[in-house]
Amino acid sequence: MAVETLPLSPIEADLEANLEKTVGYYDSVREFVDECVRNGLKNVYLVGAGGSLIASFPAFYLLHRMVDIPVFQIQSDELNYGRPRPLGPGSLVIIASYTGTTKETVAAARYAREAGATVFAACRAHSPLAEAATLAIEGGSDILELMAAYALCEALGVELDYAAVRAAFAALPAAFRAAVEGQEQHVHDIAVALKDEPITYVLGSGPSHGWAYGLAMCYLQEMQWKHAVSFNAGEFFQGAFEVVQEDTPVVLLLGEDPSRPIAERAQRFLDTYTKRAHYLDVRDFDLPGMTAEGRAIVSPLILPKVIGRLAKHYEAVRGHNLDQRRYMFRTIY
Numbered sequence: 001m002a003v004e005t006l007p008l009s010p011i012e013a014d015l016e017a018n019l020e021k022t023v024g025y026y027d028s029v030r031e032f033v034d035e036c037v038r039n040g041l042k043n044v045y046l047v048g049a050g051g052s053l054i055a056s057f058p059a060f061y062l063l064h065r066m067v068d069i070p071v072f073q074i075q076s077d078e079l080n081y082g083r084p085r086p087l088g089p090g091s092l093v094i095i096a097s098y099t100g101t102t103k104e105t106v107a108a109a110r111y112a113r114e115a116g117a118t119v120f121a122a123c124r125a126h127s128p129l130a131e132a133a134t135l136a137i138e139g140g141s142d143i144l145e146l147m148a149a150y151a152l153c154e155a156l157g158v159e160l161d162y163a164a165v166r167a168a169f170a171a172l173p174a175a176f177r178a179a180v181e182g183q184e185q186h187v188h189d190i191a192v193a194l195k196d197e198p199i200t201y202v203l204g205s206g207p208s209h210g211w212a213y214g215l216a217m218c219y220l221q222e223m224q225w226k227h228a229v230s231f232n233a234g235e236f237f238q239g240a241f242e243v244v245q246e247d248t249p250v251v252l253l254l255g256e257d258p259s260r261p262i263a264e265r266a267q268r269f270l271d272t273y274t275k276r277a278h279y280l281d282v283r284d285f286d287l288p289g290m291t292a293e294g295r296a297i298v299s300p301l302i303l304p305k306v307i308g309r310l311a312k313h314y315e316a317v318r319g320h321n322l323d324q325r326r327y328m329f330r331t332i333y
Contacts, residue, residue, distance in 0.1 A: 008316040011180055011309070019173035022139030026147050026169060029120075032135050033092075033151040036118055042090030043070040044152065045117070046145065047079055047108050051218050052096035052122075055142035057210025058300035059094065059149035061257070066158050076104040080111055091117035094148055096141035100127020109133055120148060142301055143172070150297075161293065168294035175287040175298065176305050182286045183306050190278045191313035194249050198227060201240070201250045203266050205233040206259025207300035211307055215251065219311040223322040233266040241269060248274045253307075254281040256299040280306060 012018070044063060046056035053075055063071040070086065076095075079087075087093075093112040097105040100123035109119050109132035121133035122141035130136035137144055150165045194200055200220060204212030212230040220228035231240050233252065244250070250270055254263040270277035282299045285306070290298065315322045327333060 005319050006316050006321065009312045011177070011184075015177050015180075016173040019140065019143070019176055022143045023147070023169045023172055025137050025139060025144065026151070026166065028137070029144065029147050030151040030154070032120060033148055034155050036092045037152070037155040039118075040090050041069060041092055041152075041156075043072065043086050043092075045079070045084075045087065045091060045093045045095075045112070046071070046073045047076055047093055047095040047105070047112075048097065048141075049076045049102055049105050051214060052098060052102065052105065052141055054210040054214040054218070055096055055122075055140075055304075056094070056145050058142060058207040059145040061207040061259075061300065062146065062149045063152065065258070066153050066160075067156050069156070076102070076108040079108045080104060083111075087112060087115050087117055089116035091115070092152075093117045093119045094122075094145055095119060095129070095133070096122040096145065097127075097129050098123070098141070100124040100129040100136075102129070105129060106132055142304060143169075146301060164291065164293045165297055168290060168297040171287075171289035171294060172298055172301065175290055175302065178288050179285040179302050179306055180309050183280075183284075183309065186284075187280075187306065187310040188313045188317075190251065190280075190310060191317050193276075193278065194251075195314065195318050197249045199249075200226065200228045201243075201248065202228060202230040202253070203233040203236055203250060203263070204230070204253035204255075205262035205266075206255060206257050208253040208255045208257075208259070208263065208303055209233070210300075211304045212251075212253055214304065215253075215307050215310070219307065219314070219322075222328065223311060223324075224314050224318060224320050225324075225326070232262075234262045236266055237269075241273075244270070244273050246273065246275050249276040249278075250274060251278045251280065253303055254279060254283070255303060256282050256296045280310075 060073040119133040121136040122144040123129040216228035216230035
């Protein structure tokens with residue numbers, strides 16, 4: 001029986017406008033972070049659940065490489081129940097929830113404030129999370145968190161080219177559209193090739209590991225009810241690669257960050273042992289207005305936008321609406 005398809009959703013007409021609004025908050029974020037450092041910053045926590053935790057991977061990857069203070073990445077309820085001892089006065093909690101209503105994330109923000117921490121939230125205005133935060137900004141959480149990470153590096157005296165950082169963020173809106181439009185046929189081909197697979201493996205390294213997890217869990221499992229599993233591209237060689245045969249479907253994400261050699265190692269293996277490997281490689285993306293340094297800065301932000309477009313193609317070719325749920329928002333859990 002033929003599978004019923006759905007019309008392909010168009011690329012957002014207001015894509016650039018929404019992104020320009022978000023990157024326009026750079027100075028506000030920098031001022032907030034500067035104050036945190038002046039007040040005696042001791043550590044940083046990146047907190048969220050689901051896609052909002054995934055969105056923190058680029059910021060975490062930058063900070064844990066570049067700053068001398070401790071940086072932690074933790075799921076919202078793990079913070080609520082684990083109650084880490086270092087959390088308190090001098091802690092900056094960077095937290096996100098798209099709706100601002102994710103109950104465990106709101107609870108985490110309230111707990112952090114009660115413990116004496118400063119809380120920066122990426123969420124909708126006038127939401128419970130916004131009310132719980134010290135400062136809340138509405139916009140793309142991955143962009144806001146990475147801007148906060150670069151602002152922290154600057155405030156802490158890390159030697160980087162911050163003029164290049166600002167230029168990269170300023171060029172981001174046009175680059176997003178060019179990347180999405182330029183990869184339209186490629187992501188369509190991936191969706192067609194993998195739409196009927198009983199399971200799909202997704203790999204990524206460094207900041208791209210987050211969206212390997214996001215593609216598998218959020219887009220394929222949650223939104224398409226398809227079996228999928230993700231692995232760090234380095235950990236893949238500690239056991240998971242044993243399941244690969246010539247017909248095993250794998251999607252590998254490759255960024256332009258220092259972890260790229262890890263992903264390239266996985267690519268060499270997949271090229272040898274399976275005929276069903278598909279690659280989303282930022283080096284293949286057209287990013288107008290970006291220098292080589294700028295591409296490296298925004299690479300972790302570009303991949304999730306293209307992955308989101310891949311999800312739209314899955315929706316169209318499988319006839320399964322991305323908003324369809326069995327349990328989420330429909331049951332008590």
